[in-house]
Amino acid sequence: MTRVPRHADFRLLTGRGTGDRTSGAASASVSYMQWIETHRDVVYPWQCDHMGHLNVMYYTAMFDRATWHLFSSVGFTGAYLRTQDRGMAAVQSTTSYRSELVSGDLIVIRSRFLEVHERKARFEHEMTNLETGEIAATSELVGVHIDRTVRKACAIPEEIRSSIEKLISGESGDSADR
Template sequence: METGATYRGTVYPWQCDHVGHMNIMWYVGKFDEANWNLFARIGLTPTYLRESGRGMAAVQQNIAYKRELLAGDIVEVSSTLLEIREKSIRFVHEMRNAETGDVAAICEITGVHMDRQARKSAAFEDPIRRAAARLLAFPEPVSA
């Protein structure tokens, strides 16, 4: 399983709330940026999505906040692909303070591959399914 960072960035003062830590809307935004980097690794690139008329839609997202992030903190998100199905994908992001290594938040997302014109789910193409299968945290057994 490839575990390289899918997002790197910084917490800016204007991203902090009245308590002094990064507001939840920015956690979601940074996880969203990680989504697109993970998707590109399996072939769901901007070019593919534009040319094929496909898109991705989040249908479930669960976030556990573990430690606060403060202005100036360096943030890194790593992503793990948990499951690829005919039309959906499930993965988890782990956001860390890059300086301390502390886990700040964990986000599990289920996304659906969409036909943008028909406005309904669509099966992933085989090359995307194969690329995703290579990145699964728990690879599926090979059929004999």
């Protein structure tokens, strides 16, 4: 299993502020999945709260939409989930709010897998204000693969787990930073 350590320097992981992704001690022994674009949106006035900025429930909704695109990129498609009677359940979620978004702001979400195990995967999203380039929020989640018939965790199919591992290790051309 390849995974990104929780203490990893964000700049080393993304190449931002370092000149290249291969510099630094962290990248010498571990390869990191590049971010893939998973969602674009705009902040509407009706999504803003009494403080005039995007309400937390809409951050969550946008991250959820991005999750489905990330999952689909490795085979967790709607068709797979329906035909195999499977599901993905979020069992842990941590969101950090870094800068405010207001009505009219355009956002992009980029996502990546951090690690995969037999029955679960850990992944993260980064929401950026397109006009300012500021990171507005990040969200890290753990999802568990579920057999909906018996309502219990079950193994992620080998081909999907293998696809996630390839993305994490950088073996797939699909993980290019967009």
